[in-house]
Amino acid sequence: MNEKKEVGEKAVEYVKEGMVVGLGTGSTVFYTITKLGKLVQQGLSIKGIPTSKQTEKLAIEVGIPLVSFNEINQIDVAIDGADEVNRDLDLIKGGGGALLREKIIAKAAKTFIVVADSHKNVDKLGSFPLPVEVVPFGFEMTSKYIRELGGSPQLRQNNGIPFRTDNGNYIFDCSFSNITFPGDLERELNLIPGVVDNGLFIAMAKIIITLNKDKEIVIKKRSVG
Template structure:
């Protein structure tokens, strides 16, 4: 938890007065949003766009003003976590089930910054099962297509029933062993009937704040 707090709070340095800020979801981003709430109480003027109902609730509790896409043209900075990050700063996201909204907000941001503890930084993506958001109708066929791409898909459950995203969709978690070509896999999955989007964020992160050899570092995409 110490690492999560350290990297999460570091990200606040990227937030300036007047910005529209994408607010991610997850245990590391929690510390970023909590610190941001403190600064708002001290007079920082920003507006947030949350990636999930969970984040929306937290932001409201902390007094962070929120806006919707109907009210803005672009997001200045989005801060979010990741389940895995590789040296090229490609990501696996979606462990919390908010990957679609997270990807929409990351794409809309001028700058997308990821906060991740040292355990999330990996040489090759794929140890963490890849979350794939799918529509409920015909999900069994969608799972069949994922198997044909080399995956081992499992429908995510919570408390014994299928997990539903904030968008009313299912999540399929699929292991692919090592993901050596994330660009190809991301595109192939999104072409499958029933797939809404998947948790591969390829070439989207501009920087990752993490811990290497017990030191706080910021890695910038080359």
């Protein structure tokens, strides 16, 4: 059973005619985008906003028409993956390096849907190193401040040189021994000069599409209030 394909394609059911759709990045939402492309070829009319250059390329390949923010008033639904999902439906994202654009699009969406295979479900966030996007200038000092918050930042490398996001920034993958209060950590990290944003997505996901231990699709919804 391909769990990523199961949950990725299930999310397509939330996309309706005429919607503006935020298109996430990663191996699970790949199946969402591919399925949407087939529906577009069959006559579905939607417009997409990609979260990365990689996703933009895929969307063009499968025939999804793309728009920019200055052409729309809102995003109806955004669909994306996650590296970890806890019981409160909070997330760690950014393993693919697109966390900033993903967060901008998730925030702009009326409904943010996350597709996650069963291995992404955790009791507490933090086993997956938390990605933090930082500007290259003074990144050594930014690293020092992250350490003061209890993190162990490792500069993400690509063939021996610093990885660059689509925005031209660096990413620190930060091990935190215990993320007890993820909302507080998200805010504290973003107060550090040089930090652009981080991969904690707190109270943003409205729907999680995942699988239980019996490999059955489960839809989790955030309670309002």
